[in-house]
Structure formats: C-alpha cells, structure tokens
Amino acid sequence: MRLVAVTSCPTGIAHTYMAAEKLTKAAQARGHQIKVETQGSIGVENRLTDEEIRQAEGVIIAAGKGVDKDRFVGKRVLEVSVADGIKLADQLIERFERGDVPVLEGPSSEVQGPKLATRAEVKSPIYQNLMNGVSYMIPFVVVGGLLIALSLALGGEPTPKGLVIPQGSMWNTILQVGVASFTFMVPILSGFIAYSIADRPGLAPGMVGGYVAANGSFFGSAAGTGFIGGIVAGFVAGYVVRFIKGLRVPRMIQPVMPILVIPILGSLAVSALFIFVIGRPIAGVMEGLTAFLNGMQGSSKVILAMVLGAMIAFDMGGPVNKVAFMFGAAMIAEGHPEVMGPIAVAICVPPLGLGVATMLARSRYSSEEVEAGKAAFAMGLVGITEGAIPFAARDPLRVIPSIMVGSMVGAVVAMLSGVTDHVPHGGPIVAVLQAVDNVPMFFAAVAVGVAVTALMVNLLKGRQ
Template sequence: MATFKSNKSIGLDLKNAIMTGVSYMLPFIIAGAVLMGIARIGASMYGIENIWDASHSESANNLIRIFHDFDGFGGLALSLMLPIVAGYIAFAIANRPGLAPGMIGGILAGSLGTGFLGALVAGLIAGYIVKFLAEKVKLPRALASAGPIFILPVGGTLLTCIIMMYIIGDPLSMMNKGLEAWLLSMSGTNKVLLAAVIGGMVGFDLGGPVNKAAVTTAMALLASGIYDPNTAAQVAIIIPPIGLGLATLIWKHRFPASLQEAGKASTLMGLIGVSEGAIPFALANPKIILINVLGSATGAAMAVGLGAVNKAPISGFYGWLAVENWFIYIISIAVGSLIITLGSLLFFKVDENNDDKKKEMVKTESKTFSVTR
C-alpha cells in the first residue's frame, strides 16, 4: 500500500511539473503565433505567401518590410518554446536553482534534434538532479549562500548536459526522427485516419490522461515541423465545449438549470481553448462521451483532410486567423460542434430534465391557491 501511495505521489509530481512548464510556455507561443498571424494575414493582402523569406526585408514597400519583421518577432517568441518548458518543469521540481539547468537542457534538446519530448525529459532530469544536490550537498554555514546561486545551477547544468549529450540524447533523437519519418510517410487516407484518431482521443476524456497523451504527442511533433497532429488536436480540443454549449442555448428545455448555466461557461471556455468546459455534461450523462468522440474525430479529420494547417499549439479563437486555410479550419470546428449539438438530443431528453417546468407549475399553483383563498 505504501508503494502505491509513493508511485501515485510521484505520478502527481510529474504531472504537476509538466503542466507548470506548459503553462509558462503558452504565453510565448500565443504571443509568437498571433504576431506571425498578423504578419501573414497582412502579407496575404499583397499576394505574398512567404513573408518569412529574407528577400522581403529589402522590399520597397514599407508595410511588407514591417510584416516581415513582425513574422520574425513571432518566430523569435516561438523559438523560446523548448527552453521555457524545460526550465519551468525544473523550476516546479527544484525551485529557482533548477531554472538555469532546465533552460540550458531545453536548448540542448533542440540542438540534439530530440524536439519537445527531449525538452520535457531535460526539464525533469534537471529538476531532479538539482533537488538531489540540494538535499545531499552540505556546505559549511559560511558558504551556504553559494549553494543556490553557484553550486546547484552549475552542477545541475553540467550533469543535465552530460546525461542529455552522452546518454539519452541519441536514443531520444532516433525515436523522434523515426516517428517523424513514419508520420511524414502518411498521405491521403492515412493522414485523415491519424487526425481522426487524435481527435477522438482528445474528445474522449476532456483534459484527462488520454487527451493529454494525444496533445503532448502532437506538441512533440510540432517542434519537429510536423503539423497535422497538432492541427487535429487543436480543432478537437474546442469542439465538445462549443457543441454542448450551443445545445443548451438551442434546446434549453432539455437541460436542467445547472447544465444551462454550465452551457454558458462551456461555450466561452471552448472559444478560448479549454476542453474542460464540457466535463459537467459528461458527468451528468456519460453516454455523451460517444458523441464527443465522434464530433471531435470528424472535425479533426475534416480540417486535416481539406488542408488546414495550425503551426502553433493554440486552439482559442485568437489563433484561428493565423492558421493556413483558416476558413476550412473554422468550418471543420463548426461541423464537429454541430454533430455534438445534434447528438445531444439522443441523450438529454425533455422528460429527464424538466426541473424548470416543474418549478414554474408549483409557483403557478401556489399563486392560484392564494388568490382563491
């Protein structure tokens, strides 16, 4: 029993550390993606589809040069993705002394070709090494202040880099490249099938382990320039909360008061990219999970199959216009959401959710009785 608790605690620590790293990383990604979106949408008005090309820095048109610079600013922000996520994973485990080893390990992970997966591993290694050193290295009182600012960052960085460079860097790189090669070899039906599987996984447990596995894999491949899994995941994330939120607006009488309120929040959470807005509906009627999976898988497969490309891990509306073939992307979200909205009719019935009507009837009868008396 003690071992079980220990394993559960370690698993929770790992999850919290990774989520901390991802949460600190997201502002950089959002800033970068939005700036690049502005640049590319602006450049498209001039018929330019490769505003990132260095030749545009010499354009005679001032606006084109500005758009080129904006795209560069966005790229600079996105380039911080790996060191930031690794650094703050280490920070979550070992506090401030873990920050430098984690960030440096994240940069090394990028240069070794291990991608996002390598950055996650580098952050965990750095964090636990620094934590171990902090517990085991005992300094004289006169030198105690040197530990957090000298010994722990230097020792942690050196050991992290040695492990990444000489022990796990090559295996992680080979794994990453093998996965890349397999996915790049996919085309046509296989690509659509992959998108459907990722979309279904994302819609299954709404932020749970299956969802996280799909999203983490998509983000790992994103850092390597493979965008289809990320496109599928980001489309699928927002379909259930939007679809169920719309259902409570269109067929209000089918839902109890509690879910009507949850529907308002669900729609908003969907628009900003939070799938957990649909959880109250799954708890109220777990059968809706089947519809969530179907809607998410359909929307994801449609987006990828018709050529939409999302190059940033952003599912909220503020990133939609930065997507290539953004109109198809939005239509795919709408189709997947509509499937869930209509599918909710199968599981949320008027007879099962008639609380509001009953309350109104009681009030009416009470007023009638008072007047009669």
C-alpha cells in the same frame, strides 16, 4: 469555519477559476468563510496573506501543477486535483466539517489521508512537474505562432512555393521575432520542470540543459531533440539538483551551494548527458517522428486525427486532453501546424456542441443545464473545452461518447482538408486572429463536429 484555498491548472485559464468559483459557492452555502488564491496564466491573484493563513482552520489546494505548500505547514491541508475542486467542492468542505483532514507536518511534505470517492487526491508528481513546465512554455509558443501567422497572412506574397515574406520588410522582422520566441520554448519547458522538482536551484541547469537538447550542433546532429529532449532534460536536471541539494557539505561551502556549486554541477551533468550519451538517439526519434508526419497520407492522417480528437474531448481539459494538446503545441514548433489544426477544431466542439444541443431540445434539459449551455457555447467560441464539464458530470454515459465522436469527426474533416493552426489554442478565436490556414474549412470542420455532438447527445437523451 475560516478556510483558505489555492487553485491552479497547467494552462491557468479555465480550470483555475472554475475551481475557485465552485469552492467559494460550496463554502458559503454551508455557512463558512473562504478566500481563494488563484495562480492563473496572468499570475497570482487574490494572494493569501500570512495573517489570513494563520487564522485559517483549513487549507484546500486544488491544483494540476506544483504549488508551494511550505507556508501551510502546521495547518490542516487537503490537496486534490483541480478537477476535484470543480466536481467535488461540497465534499471537500464536508471533509473539514468532519475533521477528516491531516495536518501538514513538514516543509514540502506530502499530505496523506483518506481518498475521495474513486479519485486519487493528488496527481502523480511526474505529471505535476511536467505540467508545470508546459504551463510556462505555452505563452512562448503562443507568441511565436501568432507572430509567424500574422506575418505570413499580412506580409506574405504568393509564389509557386507558397507565401514568401520579402527580405528587409517589416513583416520579415516580425517573423524573426516570432521565430525567436519559439527558440525559448524547449529551455523554458526544461527549466520549469526542473524548478518544479528541485525549486529555484534547478532553474538554471534545466534551462541550460534544455538549450543544449534543442541544439543538435552540441552533439553532432542536424536536428535537436525537440520537446521530447526538453522533457528529459528537465527531469534529469531536476533530480540531479535534488540529489546534490541532499549531500552533506562543510558549513563554509553551504552559502555558495545554491548560487554557485549546484547550478554549475547541475548544468554540466545534464549537458554532458546529452552531448555524450542521449542527444543523438533522441534526435533520431524526433527525425523519425517528423518523417512520419511528413509521409502521412490518407488513412494514417485519419487515424491520427481520430486519436487526437478523442483524447481532447475525453476528459475536457484533464490529463489526457493535455497530452494531446502538448503534442500539437510541440509540433507547431517542429514545423507541423497541420497537427494542431485538427486539435484546434476538437477543442471547441464539446462546449459548442452541447450549447447547440440545449438550444435544439430545451425540453430534454433542466433550466440550469440550459443556462449552462449558453455559458458553454460562449466558452467554446474562445476555445475552452471545460465548458462541457457540467454536462459530463451530470450525465457522463451520454455526454462523453457524444463529444468524443463529434470531436473525432471534426478533427478528421480538418486533417483531410489541410487546416493548420499556428498557435496552441482552438476555437473560432484562432481563426479571427489569423492563426489558421484554410479558414473556410476550419469553420466547416467545427460545424460538422458540433452538429454530430448535438444530434447524438439529443438522440441519446431522448431514449432515457
């Protein structure tokens, strides 16, 4: 058979390319041809041509965010999560061999059909829309956080109140560029949530609504609604625009609907909702969250770190991981990099811990697992939690508890020692890039978490 595929994950870093590799190997092993288009963080690569799609006997979409399916209408289309593209690649190919794949019958229609094993084939639309916004937001947070961290690290002067960058200096200018990047975070998040729901007409209302949501001056509040308001604005704009698109209008008005009527009505609707109804209440929630984080002491810090560490390790880049990650990224922009610090440690503990485990007890692992351990260790150094997936897939009952405990311990050490992270990423790479405060304790927290994971998983393996 000739098959084509599209892989995409919310961050566009690891899962996207791991799924592409697994699908390619699975198809080739069964004697089929396949071309995989990846929609990663650097854009679309290996783009499918119209001719390749026309010749294809089947399409696999393994994605964790919205993918345009209109070009595949009339083809047999199997839509699954990006995680299934990694873990169940062989079963997906087998579905096409059995002819057990439905035809996509209309533009943007949902693909229905039998489910795979125990996993749902398609993520919740709400999750996909949210992750679409997050994937576009992350580069702005990275740029802002990294520039702010670099300006403080290299241009800051110690004072009794902490590091201060002199006014008029080059580093102060770089700091302001970083702050400017942060200001785009909420509008981009909102805009691309709306875009995922309502396509291009939703983009402007989503961004305008996100900007209004982020600026409390519109609704008489000292603070904006932060990332929570941005999410609400994106969904409101998306569904309002989708409703307007569905209205029957005179033929003479139809040409100006997408460029004039829909953007204006959508922008006014979402802005009015925040200005007159929900802006102040959501801003109050954000102020309460900020007060809670500022007031955290002792046990409350430990509990937060444990919860975040466990969530990061639990599904290694999946939905639970992304919720914790998004919370940490949003808190950077809200002035709380101390929340991202423990997350940055937890992100790298699973792959590093399992890599170390295979080095310490090679006899308890197959030769394939030992090689996977080397790859996992390398991925851990650059903050890719997904390096632990091959181990968890083979032995979830021993591996998942081990990486969760290790990440929790590492996160607690980081939280209690004041480790902060100014960019939404993890692993030693963030320390190398000067994005972390209290670097020695960052590495100490990573080392403790890795040791706990390695020792625990090897102890459990020794009892099998």
